[in-house]
Amino acid sequence: MAKEKMKIGEISKPRFEFRTFGQRFEEEHYRMSRLSVPVPEKVWDRTSEEIYIVSRTNDVNNTKIRDGKMDIKTFVKQVDGLEQWNPLMKAEFPISAEILRKEVYPAFQVNMPTFEKTSYTLEEFLASVKSHPDLQAVRVKKHRFGYMVYDTICEVADVLINGALVVTLNSESTEIEDIKRTLKEVGLDRYENINYLQAIKRVIGMIDKPLADETLE
Numbered sequence: 446m447a448k449e450k451m452k453i454g455e456i457s458k459p460r461f462e463f464r465t466f467g468q469r470f471e472e473e474h475y476r477m478s479r480l481s482v483p484v485p486e487k488v489w490d491r492t493s494e495e496i497y498i499v500s501r502t503n504d505v506n507n508t509k510i511r512d513g514k515m516d517i518k519t520f521v522k523q524v525d526g527l528e529q530w531n532p533l534m535k536a537e538f539p540i541s542a543e544i545l546r547k548e549v550y551p552a553f554q555v556n557m558p559t560f561e562k563t564s565y566t567l568e569e570f571l572a573s574v575k576s577h578p579d580l581q582a583v584r585v586k587k588h589r590f591g592y593m594v595y596d597t598i599c600e601v602a603d604v605l606i607n608g609a610l611v612v613t614l615n616s617e618s619t620e621i622e623d624i625k626r627t628l629k630e631v632g633l634d635r636y637e638n639i640n641y642l643q644a645i646k647r648v649i650g651m652i653d654k655p656l657a658d659e660t661l662e
Contacts, residue, residue: 448623460617460619461524462640464614465615466613473632473633474612484591491588491590495587496571497582499646503553508552513567516534517548524621527638534548540565558573585606585645594616598616599615616628639657
């Protein structure tokens with residue numbers, strides 16, 4: 446069976462992903478940019494502001510707010526060190542207490558708070574997060590640069606996590622062997638695979654682990 450050709454910005458089969466975080470990836474960024482084929486102008490340079498909700502008891506659901514919507518992705522499986530994540534839900538604010546009770550807070554894997562209203566604005570939801578002992582809202586700003594290397598969708602991004610600057614690089618595809626080739630040729634195969642959820646927890650101190658490039662010093 447012929448493999449699926451990846452196209453940036455288009456829906457595909459569930460993808461596998463490698464991502465890593467650190468602060469000094471100049472050589473890897475250079476190699477990724479040189480190996481990349483031309484990509485659509487819309488992914489050359491993108492910025493976004495998001496709020497991630499991290500939980501001390503959850504490492505399998507990626508929960509964030511972007512453009513006034515609650516967005517949750519769930520971990521599916523790991524193959525050869527690569528992770529596969531699928532969408533779990535999306536909901537706009539104001540958000541109903543029923544969705545919070547049945548979908549959002551179960552994804553956090555924490556004790557359920559009491560809901561006294563039928564719906565909650567974004568500000569009210571963030572207030573409830575702030576009052577929960579196991580949750581933390583983290584503001585994340587991304588400046589992303591898109592590439593395409595060996596038919597895998599790649600990016601380099603400067604990321605501010607509550608004001609702390611880190612750099613992330615990734616490669617994703619439906620084809621595992623294409624990602625492996627990309628990682629080897631770019632020079633990323635020596636780094637730990639760290640997803641956004643884990644990276645944010647490390648930066649804010651919820652997990653006592655360094656970022657990927659610090660472990661090679």
